[in-house]
Every structure is written in structure tokens, then in C-alpha cells.
Amino acid sequence: MRSNGDKPWKESHTSLGKVLQSARVADEFKARDIVILNVAGLSSFADYFLICSARSSRQVQGIADNLETALRRLGIRPLGVEGRTEGHWVLMDFGDVIIHVFYDPVRHFYDLESLWSDAERIDWDSVPGGPEVIAEIDRNQDSP
Numbered sequence: 001m002r003s004n005g006d007k008p009w010k011e012s013h014t015s016l017g018k019v020l021q022s023a024r025v026a027d028e029f030k031a032r033d034i035v036i037l038n039v040a041g042l043s044s045f046a047d048y049f050l051i052c053s054a055r056s057s058r059q060v061q062g063i064a065d066n067l068e069t070a071l072r073r074l075g076i077r078p079l080g081v082e083g084r085t086e087g088h089w090v091l092m093d094f095g096d097v098i099i100h101v102f103y104d105p106v107r108h109f110y111d112l113e114s115l116w117s118d119a120e121r122i123d124w125d126s127v128p129g130g131p132e133v134i135a136e137i138d139r140n141q142d143s144p
Contacts, residue, residue, distance in 0.1 A: 015040075015047035015096040018076065022099055023124045025070045026052045029063045031101065034124035037116050046098045049119070051112055053102040057087030064090040064101045 023034050031052035040047040054060045064084055071078075071094065079093045088106045092099040100112060113121070 019048040019050050019097045022050050022067060025067050026063055029066045031063050036122040038120040039116055042119055047096045050099045053104045053107045055104060057103050060087040060090055060101050060103050067099060
């Protein structure tokens with residue numbers, strides 16, 4: 001996953017770095033409409049939401065499984081995961097980052113982006129050099 005191997009994520013790693021890494025993994029596994037919401041000033045329980053969707057419940061489950069596996073390799077374990085069995089909306093709680101993987105129609109029904117419309121929104125597709133951003137975060141975390 002990382003250019004420097006799968007050594008554990010350093011404790012000083014930022015919430016932003018964690019959510020960007022999660023977005024990269026979701027993108028690798030063909031998640032659609034990846035959006036990051038900065039809810040730090042609006043929420044007492046998280047700094048960022050990652051919201052993405054898939055075309056089928058099976059793909060939702062696959063994206064969630066791969067996200068959990070990739071983050072565990074970096075030493076990041078979820079506090080809780082809900083909805084994996086149904087595959088309509090998987091919520092993964094990583095403390096400062098909450099990941100929502102939706103089946104497309106379910107995402108539109110709950111419309112979290114509208115509920116959190118005051119949050120700063122980052123569309124993953126518009127992040128210039130998304131993978132390069134991750135590489136830079138990795139380099140910064142590995143320096144003394």
C-alpha cells in the first residue's frame with residue numbers, strides 16, 4: 001500500500017492524512033463520488049467524514065473490507081463497523097474519521113452531504129494529484 005512498506009501509522013499522523021489515505025484506497029477499489037467533509041468545527045465526535053458509493057451491495061461490502069484491511073496494515077483499527085452484512089450503508093468509525101460506504105440509491109436517500117452542508121467539502125476527483133498528496137504525507141511522517 002505504501003511506498004515505504006506496511007509499517008504502522010505513526011501516532012502523530014493527522015486526521016487529514018488518514019482521510020486522504022482512506023480516499024485513495026476507496027478510489028483504488030472503484031468507489032464512486034468520493035467526498036470528504038471537514039466536520040471538525042461542526043462535530044464533537046469526528047474531524048472528517050469520507051462518503052463514497054458503489055453500484056451494488058456486493059461492491060459496498062468489498063470496498064469496506066478493503067478499506068478496513070488497508071488501514072489495519074497501517075496500524076489503524078476501527079472502533080466499530082456497522083451495516084457490512086446488508087451492504088447498503090457501511091459505517092466505519094475510526095475515531096477522528098468516519099467512513100460511509102453507500103449503495104448508490106441509499107446514499108441519495110440519506111443525503112449526508114446536505115445534512116452536513118455547512119462542512120467544508122472536498123471532492124476527491126478535484127484533489128490535484130491525489131496520490132501525490134498521499135506520497136507527500138507519507139514522506140513527512142517518515143522524516144525524523
